[in-house]
Amino acid sequence: MLDATTQQVSSQSPQSEPTSCRVERIEVTPVAFADPPLLNSVGVHEPFALRAIVVVHTNTGHYGLGETYGDEAHVARLRRAASALQGADPFNLNLISRLVSESLVQDNGQGGHGTGGMVTTTSLDDRVLSAFNVACLDIQGKVLGVPVSTLLGGAIREYVDFSGYLFYKWANHPGRESDKWGEAIDPAGIVAQARKMVTDYGFKALKLKGGVFPPDQEAAAIEALHQEFPDIPLRLDPNGVWSVPTAIEVGHRLEASLQYLEDPCLRIADNAAVRAAINLPIATNMCVVSFADLQPAIKAQAVDIVLSDHHFWGGLSRSKLLSGIAETFGLSLSMHSNSHLGISFAAMIQLAAATENIDYACDTHWPWKLEEDDVIVAGTLTIQDGKVQVPTGPGLGVELDTQALERMHQQYLDCGLKQRDDTSYMQSIDPTYELKSPRW
Structure with missing residues (x-):
C-alpha cells in the first residue's frame, strides 16, 4: 500500500x-x-x-x-x-x-x-x-x-504550443449528470465547444476528432469553425474510417479550411493515394506508429506530418531519434495525445521543448480531465494563451502526490474497468452499433 x-x-x-x-x-x-x-x-x-x-x-x-x-x-x-x-x-x-x-x-x-x-x-x-x-x-x-x-539536447523554447482538441460528445454518460462542456453532436455544438476552449485556454489551433458522423456533417462542422475562427488553423481527424474516394472528395471541399487532414484512411497506400490527389498535407498517428512504418510510408509519399507519441515510440530518447529521421526525410512533426495525466503531459512538454522540428501545435486531452484527477502536485502545468511554460526544475519538473495516487x-x-473498450461501451448503450472500417 x-x-x-x-x-x-x-x-x-x-x-x-x-x-x-x-x-x-x-x-x-x-x-x-x-x-x-x-x-x-x-x-x-x-x-x-x-x-x-x-x-x-x-x-x-x-x-x-x-x-x-x-x-x-x-x-x-x-x-x-x-x-x-x-x-x-x-x-x-x-x-x-x-x-x-x-x-x-x-x-x-x-x-x-x-x-x-x-x-x-x-x-x-x-x-x-x-x-x-x-x-x-x-x-x-x-x-x-x-x-x-537538457538531457535531450537542451531546451530551444520556453513555451510549448498546444491545440484545442474538439470532440463530438453526449451531454452526459447514461444515468449520470451533465458535465460543464455539454452536448456537441452537430456543427453548432462543435462551434460552442470551440468557443469555450478558446476562451478558457487561449488555444491558437483547433482539432476536431471525426470519424463519428457522415463526412458531409463533419465537413460542415469544419466550415462552421472556419467561419467562426477564420485566423485559427484547423485540423480534422477521421481516424482512418474513410475510403479513398470519400477522403479525396472531402479533402477537396476543405482545402481552403484545413491546416492538415489527419489519417483520412488507415493504410499507407490509401493515404498515399489521397495525398497525391488533394492539396492538403496528410498527418498521421495511425499508419506510422513505429520505426518499421517509416520506410514504407516515406517510399510511398503517404504522409507529410508524423504525430509522434512517446508512449508508442519507446519514450523520450527514441522520440528524439524519430525527430532526426523526420528532419532527414523532410517530414514535419507534431504530437498525438491520448487521455493522459500530468506525468505524461510533463514528458510531452520536456520532449517538445528539446525538439526543434516540432512544426505544429501539439495535441492534448488536458482540458477534458477534471482538475482534481491527477497524481502530481498541482500548479506546475497550466495552459495559458494556448501554451504551457516548460518546467525548469530537475527531471520532469513535477512532483508525485502520494495521497492522490492512493485515491486514484x-x-x-x-470503477471495475480492466481495459479500455470504447466499442463494447457504445454497444451497451446502442446495440445496433457496428465497428466498421472504412465506414464511409
Whole structure:
C-alpha cells in the first residue's frame, strides 16, 4: 500500500555519481480518472480512463516517474519488466531497453494497447519501454540537477504550443449528470465547444476528432469553425474510417479550411493515394506508429506530418531519434495525445521543448480531465494563451502526490474497468452499433 500520510515526495534528494545509482524497487500502480462521453470512430469513451503510474526508486534516494496505459494486460507486462530492471543503472538507457525487451520474449500478445482498438500495430517493446525510459530520465535529471530537456539536447523554447482538441460528445454518460462542456453532436455544438476552449485556454489551433458522423456533417462542422475562427488553423481527424474516394472528395471541399487532414484512411497506400490527389498535407498517428512504418510510408509519399507519441515510440530518447529521421526525410512533426495525466503531459512538454522540428501545435486531452484527477502536485502545468511554460526544475519538473495516487488507485479498484473498450461501451448503450472500417 502507498503511504497515505505523505502528501508529496520531494525531488530534493542526495546527489551522487551516476555510476553508483541503481534501481532498488519499482512500483506499478493502475489508476482511473473521470472521462467524459467523447465519441470517436470506434465508439465512445467510458466513464473512466485507465492509466498506469510507474515510480522507479533508486538506492541513492531518488525516484523517477513514468505514465502509460492502464489496461490489465499492459500492467502485467510493466510489472514483469519492472522485475527485470532490479539493480539496473538508470543512466544506462541501452541496458534498460534490452532488459525490457528480454522480459517480453514470452509475451502472449493479448491486447492491452490502451487505445480503444484504434491503433494496434505499435511496437510492443517500445510501448512497454516508454514509461521506464521517462522515469529513468526523470531520475537522471534529479541526480544531475537539470531538467529532462537538457538531457535531450537542451531546451530551444520556453513555451510549448498546444491545440484545442474538439470532440463530438453526449451531454452526459447514461444515468449520470451533465458535465460543464455539454452536448456537441452537430456543427453548432462543435462551434460552442470551440468557443469555450478558446476562451478558457487561449488555444491558437483547433482539432476536431471525426470519424463519428457522415463526412458531409463533419465537413460542415469544419466550415462552421472556419467561419467562426477564420485566423485559427484547423485540423480534422477521421481516424482512418474513410475510403479513398470519400477522403479525396472531402479533402477537396476543405482545402481552403484545413491546416492538415489527419489519417483520412488507415493504410499507407490509401493515404498515399489521397495525398497525391488533394492539396492538403496528410498527418498521421495511425499508419506510422513505429520505426518499421517509416520506410514504407516515406517510399510511398503517404504522409507529410508524423504525430509522434512517446508512449508508442519507446519514450523520450527514441522520440528524439524519430525527430532526426523526420528532419532527414523532410517530414514535419507534431504530437498525438491520448487521455493522459500530468506525468505524461510533463514528458510531452520536456520532449517538445528539446525538439526543434516540432512544426505544429501539439495535441492534448488536458482540458477534458477534471482538475482534481491527477497524481502530481498541482500548479506546475497550466495552459495559458494556448501554451504551457516548460518546467525548469530537475527531471520532469513535477512532483508525485502520494495521497492522490492512493485515491486514484482506489478509484481504479472501485470503477471495475480492466481495459479500455470504447466499442463494447457504445454497444451497451446502442446495440445496433457496428465497428466498421472504412465506414464511409
